[in-house]
Amino acid sequence: MKPVKVGLLGLGTVGTGVVRIVEGHQSDLESQVGSPIIIEKILVQNKSKERAISIDPEKLTEDPWEIIHHPEIDVIVEVMGGIEDTKGYILEALSRGKHVVTANKDLMAMHGPEILAKAQEHQCDVLYEASVAGGIPIIRTLIEGFSSDRITKIMGIVNGTTNYILSKMSQEGAAYADVLKEAQELGYAESDPTSDVEGLDAARKMTILATLGFRANVALEDVDVKGISSVSREDILYAKRLGYEVKLLGIAERQDDFISVSVQPTMVKQSHPIASVNGVFNAVYVYGEAVGETMFYGAGAGELPTATSVVADLVAVVKNLKLGVNGKQNLLSYKIKKLKTDEQIASKYFMLLHVDDRAGVLARITQAFAEFEVSLESVLQQPNVSNPEAEIIIITHDANKAAVQKVLQAFEGMEVVKSVKSVYRVEG
Numbered sequence: 001m002k003p004v005k006v007g008l009l010g011l012g013t014v015g016t017g018v019v020r021i022v023e024g025h026q027s028d029l030e031s032q033v034g035s036p037i038i039i040e041k042i043l044v045q046n047k048s049k050e051r052a053i054s055i056d057p058e059k060l061t062e063d064p065w066e067i068i069h070h071p072e073i074d075v076i077v078e079v080m081g082g083i084e085d086t087k088g089y090i091l092e093a094l095s096r097g098k099h100v101v102t103a104n105k106d107l108m109a110m111h112g113p114e115i116l117a118k119a120q121e122h123q124c125d126v127l128y129e130a131s132v133a134g135g136i137p138i139i140r141t142l143i144e145g146f147s148s149d150r151i152t153k154i155m156g157i158v159n160g161t162t163n164y165i166l167s168k169m170s171q172e173g174a175a176y177a178d179v180l181k182e183a184q185e186l187g188y189a190e191s192d193p194t195s196d197v198e199g200l201d202a203a204r205k206m207t208i209l210a211t212l213g214f215r216a217n218v219a220l221e222d223v224d225v226k227g228i229s230s231v232s233r234e235d236i237l238y239a240k241r242l243g244y245e246v247k248l249l250g251i252a253e254r255q256d257d258f259i260s261v262s263v264q265p266t267m268v269k270q271s272h273p274i275a276s277v278n279g280v281f282n283a284v285y286v287y288g289e290a291v292g293e294t295m296f297y298g299a300g301a302g303e304l305p306t307a308t309s310v311v312a313d314l315v316a317v318v319k320n321l322k323l324g325v326n327g328k329q330n331l332l333s334y335k336i337k338k339l340k341t342d343e344q345i346a347s348k349y350f351m352l353l354h355v356d357d358r359a360g361v362l363a364r365i366t367q368a369f370a371e372f373e374v375s376l377e378s379v380l381q382q383p384n385v386s387n388p389e390a391e392i393i394i395i396t397h398d399a400n401k402a403a404v405q406k407v408l409q410a411f412e413g414m415e416v417v418k419s420v421k422s423v424y425r426v427e428g
Contacts, residue, residue: 003036004318007067007098009043009089010080011060014103014130016053017307018077022314029311033318041067043080068093075317077310078102079130087111094118094126099326101313103130103306109204113217116331123327125320127313132205133158133282135305136298137312142212142286143331149288151213154252155427158205160280160300161189161196162228162248166265167278169236170245176231188280198227199248199263206250209284210261214254216337224262231265235422238352238393239267245275249427253340260340262425267350269428342402348377348426349396349404356416357390365392365417368410374399389418395426 006022008015022029022039029037039059047060067073068089076093078086083106090100090107095118102108108115108128119126129139133156142151157163161183168179180197183189195201203223210218228248239246244267252261268275273295277283282300287293299305320326355361362381369376380393396404404423411417 001035003038004033004075004321005038005040005073006075006077006314007041007043007070007073008039009064009067009076009078009086011042011044011051011055012079013303014079014306014310015042016051017303018079018310019053019055020304021307021311025311029315032315034322035318037314037318040073041070043067064089068096068098073098074321075099075101075314077314078104079310081106083107083110087115090115090126091118094122094124097122097124099125099317099321100127101310101317102126102128103310104128105131105201105204105208109207109220112208112211113333120327120330120332125317125326125329126331127316128208129313130306130309132208133284133296134298134300134302135308136282136284136296136300137309138209138284138296139212140312141296142209143329146213146286146288146291149290151286151288152254153287154206154209154213154250154284155274155287156206156209156250156284157247157274157277157282158209158250158284158300159196159199159202159248160282161193162199162202163277163282164188164280165197166228166231166236166246166248169231169233170240171278173233173237175233176229197229199225200227202248202250202263206252206261206263209250210252210259211333212331213252213286214259214335215333216259216335217333218252218259218261218337222261222337222339224260224264226264228265232422235352235424238422239350239424242267242350242393242395243270244268244350244426244428245270246424247274247277249274251425251427255340255344257335258338258340258344260345264425266425266427269426272428275428342405343400345401346398347401348398349394350422350424350426351394351396352421353392353394353411354389354418354421355392356418357388358416361390361416362392364414365394365411368407368414369394369396371410372403372406374403374407391421
């Protein structure tokens with residue numbers, strides 16, 4: 001019954017949740033792993049700061065190396081964030097035979113292969129369930145639940161801030177800037193929301209999911225990223241009229257071992273389950289060759305949902321420690337990464353064009369699509385009440401990205417096309 005001692009790096013929102021769960025659920029945890037789990041030391045920036053929970057001051061330290069070099073600490077739980085300094089702490093901990101649980105999506109997206117290789121070298125566990133989708137156990141599901149299947153597609157709402165903004169725009173007809181301000185006031189968006197609204201946060205999470213799902217080392221620069229800052233109230237109204245919702249989707253696809261990963265505002269058919277995921281909630285849709293379609297839904301952030309994933313990883317590490325099998329789960333990618341070209345990436349597209357309102361314009365536009373072999377599913381033309389231009393709404397059949405880009409370039413040279421107002425990928 002010797003206790004397992006834990007060093008906690010960070011006592012912010014998630015770190016506080018980890019302490020609450022470990023201390024509040026001690027009997028349940030002990031019954032699962034066969035010994036007490038004790039948080040021995042906690043790294044903080046300021047030991048004298050007032051905190052939301054009561055903690056023995058002797059447990060607090062402002063020196064990370066006091067935890068990393070502590071001879072009795074078995075597991076490091078990292079919830080402090082950051083990249084370069086944090087990477088150094090984790091690599092040093094692994095080199096000393098300490099196991100690691102982290103919630104750091106930025107670190108794992110950028111340096112995951114190096115960290116996992118170091119863990120394997122020293123027969124240590126590195127688990128990072130909380131780095132993607134908060135309380136949804138999607139990483140463990142990809143590793144274990146789909147171990148006998150072959151994943152062909154992962155599609156997810158993995159950023160709660162953007163989903164909150166788009167949901168409010170859809171439900172209330174509000175403008176982007178107004179909803180963003182509200183999200184900041186409620187604490188859903190940072191004062192500098194760039195990482196969320198420009199898709200960078202979602203891209204880091206999709207890097208992790210694609211790497212695990214396809215077992216190839218997908219890098220952040222492999223992800224084609226577009227955020228939601230250009231999504232207008234009119235775009236969302238048109239989408240709803242056509243039976244779609246606009247969502248910021250991360251999409252990772254594999255076909256014949258060629259993969260593509262993107263994050264972009266996407267029009268999703270209202271009948272698709274992911275279209276009904278609203279507010280700050282997350283959802284990940286996984287397609288397997290054997291299992292078919294599955295969806296995982298839940299809280300994507302927050303103190304206790306995220307801390308729940310962290311502590312679940314901690315329990316897994318301790319169980320492995322008791323069994324003597326730490327470092328046996330091979331998470332290293334073994335497949336050569338082969339990225340799809342634009343000619344291989346195919347989907348439906350929605351386009352909203354502002355054009356001259358006169359005879360023959362529609363024929364010229366459809367001719368451009370035909371020239372580059374892009375077939376059309378539907379075309380709707382209507383007058384624009386606010387100016388003399390007409391609006392043409394087009395949804396294509398599946399078309400490759402390169403051909404669609406050529407069509408858009410052709411529009412730039414057409415006098416009758418005043419502007420390409422919006423272009424969105426279409427799913428469902």
